[in-house]
Amino acid sequence: MLESIHAQADGKGEGHFALKLTALISTDTMTRLSRAQQVFMNDILKFDKQTPIDISDLRNSLLERGIQFRQEELDQLFRSLQFEHNETEELSRLEIYANAHLLQLDSERRSGLLHRIAIGCGVGVSEDDL
Amino acid sequence: MLYVDAEQTFMQAAIESCGQQLTHKYNRGDQHIIMNGYQCYLKRMRQVIQYEVATSKVLGYNLGVKLIRGAYMNEERTLAQENGYESPVWSSIEETHACYNDNMLHVIEHLEENGLLFVASHNQSSVDQATELIRQRGFRDHRVRFGQLKAFSD
Numbered sequence: 001m002l003e004s005i006h007a008q009a010d011g012k013g014e015g016h017f018a019l020k021l022t023a024l025i026s027t028d029t030m031t032r033l034s035r036a037q038q039v040f041m042n043d044i045l046k047f048d049k050q051t052p053i054d055i056s057d058l059r060n061s062l063l064e065r066g067i068q069f070r071q072e073e074l075d076q077l078f079r080s081l082q083f084e085h086n087e088t089e090e091l092s093r094l095e096i097y098a099n100a101h102l103l104q105l106d107s108e109r110r111s112g113l114l115h116r117i118a119i120g121c122g123v124g125v126s127e128d129d130l
Numbered sequence: 131m132l133y134v135d136a137e138q139t140f141m142q143a144a145i146e147s148c149g150q151q152l153t154h155k156y157n158r159g160d161q162h163i164i165m166n167g168y169q170c171y172l173k174r175m176r177q178v179i180q181y182e183v184a185t186s187k188v189l190g191y192n193l194g195v196k197l198i199r200g201a202y203m204n205e206e207r208t209l210a211q212e213n214g215y216e217s218p219v220w221s222s223i224e225e226t227h228a229c230y231n232d233n234m235l236h237v238i239e240h241l242e243e244n245g246l247l248f249v250a251s252h253n254q255s256s257v258d259q260a261t262e263l264i265r266q267r268g269f270r271d272h273r274v275r276f277g278q279l280k281a282f283s284d
Contacts, residue, residue: 018133021145030137033144041143083188097178098154098185101147106155 033103036121040102044117045081047097052090067120073113080109131194133248136167138202139218140209157192162246169200170230171219179233183240193245195237199226199253231259238263238274247274252282 001023009015022030041047044061055078062069069077081091081099102118104110118124134149136142149166156163168175168182179195186193203219210217220226234256237247249260257276264274 014131016131016133018135020135020137021148022137022141027141030141030144033147034141035143037143037147094181094184094188097181098150098189101151103144103147105148105151 032123036118036123037102039121040117041096041100044121045091045096045100047093047100051093053096054090058091062117062120065120067113067116069113069116073111076111077113131163131165131246133165133196134167136169136198136200138209139172139206142169153194154189154191157194158190160244162192162194162244165194165196165246165248167196167198167250168233169198170233171200171203171226173218173220173229175229176232179236183236186245187240193237193241193247195246196248196250197230197234197237198250199230227253227255230256234260235263238267241267241273243271243273245273249274249276250278251276252278 005015005017008017025033042049044058044065046053046057046061050057055074058078059074062074078091081095083095083098086092086095102114102121102123104114132152134145134152137145146166149164153164153166168179172178182195183193200219206219207217210219220229230251230253234247234249238260241247249257251257260274260276
């Protein structure tokens with residue numbers, strides 16, 4: 001794949017490469033990640049059901065699914081979902097669309113709580129599956 | 131540019147999440163490196179495009195939109211029927227055309243200088259409409275591009 005990218009891009013102002021992520025990640029893994037992401041968005045953050053939500057909605061959603069958390073973890077997660085300029089106690093649907101990513105590509109944005117939510121949302125049957 | 135292909139809905143949420151995060155990080159300054167695929171045969175896609183345009187304005191990244199109709203219509207309908215949920219795909223081709231063209235209009239209306247729309251369509255009407263919208267907005271650059279699969283037609 002890298003050779004293809006080099007062949008198309010080296011020495012040129014622009015190169016175009018189409019990527020099927022399923023070429024890199026198995027369909028089974030993508031399906032389980034998708035299911036977990038959808039549960040996170042729609043069941044826990046109520047993207048399709050209610051807008052806006054507040055931190056008590058998030059707390060209740062996590063408790064309903066039996067996901068353990070400390071108060072500071074909850075606060076941190078809620079704040080990470082809000083836009084920087086949002087100083088209210090609410091989370092809008094647009095913020096959920098933009099920022100609710102269970103599988104964080106940036107390792108610095110991963111957290112123990114997101115990890116437990118992923119397990120709780122059915123990404124696998126145990127932590128070994130992650 | 132990296133075009134992230136869209137897939138069936140049972141695995142698309144993870145793809146969208148990865149694509150969004152990459153877009154937020156890399157489509158900055160004068161760059162539009164990440165181009166995500168938006169399947170307009172999906173009923174949810176009008177809302178998604180509205181959110182994507184709005185998010186780009188709030189977070190300050192450049193739009194990277196590859197607008198497509200979609201390739202898994204029969205499979206999506208069969209899976210929905212077998213598993214007892216509403217089909218995620220529009221019932222008619224006319225609804226799909228309308229969704230595609232409405233989304234194309236919305237993106238072009240909000241497309242900034244460093245954003246990029248890739249009109250991936252074999253449909254002459256959509257291409258004609260895009261051409262007219264480009265003319266109306268007075269674009270003199272290449273922020274809207276066109277592409278077709280070789281040997282395909284609508």
